[in-house]
Amino acid sequence: MQSVRVGAYGVCIDEGRILLIRFAGGDPRWSLPGGGVDFGEHPVDGVVREVEEETGYAVRVGSLLGVRSHVWSSTATHQVSVLYEVHVVGGELRHEVGGSTEEAAWISVEALETLPHTDELRAGLDLFHQRPADGCCVKQP
Template identity: 45%
Template sequence: MKTELRVAAYAVCVRDGQILLARWVTRDGRKLWTLPGGGIDHGELPVEAVVREVEEETGHIAEPLALLGIDSIRRTWPRKLGPVDWQGLRIIYEARITGGELRNEQGGSTDLAAWYALDAVPALDRVELVDIGLQLWRDRPALGHSPLSDPTNG
């Protein structure tokens, strides 16, 4: 089976008891809240990618403050030439917003950006990355790994 690896950088931006999220539109049209972030371009530093992605998806300027951890997920995806064993490495930073204005991404993989109260997050339709990022932000584990992470189901 063919393999694919995607490396991406995401931000946990919390201020005044709220978290900044972007709503991801899946290939099948579902809409799920996620941390702002995305794929790292070839030659780009992860810390630069997270700043770029936050601005693209939310309109805000982010300043990375700390590396919270690295998460890994693994899926089998159908492709035209057969299934692919896909792995995603997600580098998760804590960041603070230093400028810009909240706006929605145009022509990208997300369609909305919003601030949500931390206690409202469990009721949102969201990807597991939101919970993983928040746990890393709260617990700050020495190895940067969340027990919520499971490379085969997340």
């Protein structure tokens, strides 16, 4: 059965560091904080909620960076990711407990190439730096 999943993710860069999460369950990859948008929830509200759940930070959404579209053929899922630039406005860094992530950290953007990370993170960084007018990063047939 085919399904569509909409997610909202935050790109938060400050002084050469990026706010990231690492997945729980033995998955060593780093990614952007964010996740699935709840039914009826606006993606802006979803990214604010997800970043707080996964990192402890309250954030303000700056700009829409773009949309990533990807099909996971192994699960017949079409992932549509809405990526936003976000800014920390409160809270304290902490790790999520009992969720899909197990660590939150500020990591040097330069160090990313040496760390296992997701395609979502790469897309978010590309959108952050390139800021394409159409907001498109990865198209799939």
